Amino acid sequence: AQKVTQAQTEISVVEKEDVTLDCVYETRDTTYYLFWYKQPPSGELVFLIRRNSFDEQNEISGRYSWNFQKSTSSFNFTITASQVVDSAVYFCALSEDTQGAQKLVFGQGTRLTINP
Amino acid sequence: DAGVIQSPRHEVTEMGQEVTLRCKPISGHDYLFWYRQTMMRGLELLIYFNNNVPIDDSGMPEDRFSAKMPNASFSTLKIQPSEPRDSAVYFCASRQGFGELFFGEGSRLTVL
Numbered sequence: 001a002q003k004v005t006q007a008q009t010e011i012s013v014v015e016k017e018d019v020t021l022d023c024v025y026e027t028r029d030t031t032y033y034l035f036w037y038k039q040p041p042s043g044e045l046v047f048l049i050r051r052n053s054f055d056e057q058n059e060i061s062g063r064y065s066w067n068f069q070k071s072t073s074s075f076n077f078t079i080t081a082s083q084v085v086d087s088a089v090y091f092c093a094l095s096e097d098t099q100g101a102q103k104l105v106f107g108q109g110t111r112l113t114i115n116p
Numbered sequence: 117d118a119g120v121i122q123s124p125r126h127e128v129t130e131m132g133q134e135v136t137l138r139c140k141p142i143s144g145h146d147y148l149f150w151y152r153q154t155m156m157r158g159l160e161l162l163i164y165f166n167n168n169v170p171i172d173d174s175g176m177p178e179d180r181f182s183a184k185m186p187n188a189s190f191s192t193l194k195i196q197p198s199e200p201r202d203s204a205v206y207f208c209a210s211r212q213g214f215g216e217l218f219f220g221e222g223s224r225l226t227v228l
Binding site (some may be wrong): 035042043045047091103107108 | 207219
């Protein structure tokens with residue numbers, strides 16, 4: 001069965017600090033997808049990134065970067081020079097290509113607070 | 117373009133009442149998912165549809181929950197009778213093929 005673990009329940013940093021959110025996953029499939037979503041205080045879920053299991057290249061998008069390491073089954077998310085607007089709950093998710101459906105299984109989320 | 121639209125945004129009801137949550141997916145999307153979010157259990161998949169057909173309802177908690185998708189532009193999640201433990205935020209999400217999954221803003225349900 002697939003499983004996603006976000007061991008950090010809450011993180012609090014001061015603005016402009018760099019912060020890394022950890023994500024460890026379990027799957028038996030060789031083909032799978034990993035995701036990060038952001039849930040700001042307003043409650044909606046905002047898609048940030050999707051990676052497939054065959055692409056281990058790190059990704060950078062502005063202040064956001066993702067480090068995918070199959071050897072450790074991790075897909076960590078780093079925010080560089082954090083800002084107050086980055087405060088949110090961040091979810092890591094996994095989908096296996098089960099029956100071609102790709103159901104998402106979410107981690108418990110990490111609540112990130114950026115203090116001014 | 118309009119995103120996934122859910123209604124109502126907030127619902128407060130009394131135990132035993134019927135609750136119906138509604139979702140309009142993004143036009144052209146052929147997959148629709150219902151998720152529930154609680155503090156204790158996080159985000160759980162309840163059911164999903166492909167081309168209006170329910171594919172997997174293994175996440176539906178019990179017979180009090182039912183979901184329908186009568187056409188490509190509308191889905192409902194019904195709870196009858198509702199119980200306090202059903203209090204949660206219910207999210208609808210849709211996608212086209214295996215593309216990005218778009219979520220609605222959620223329906224916050226409180227059962228007293």
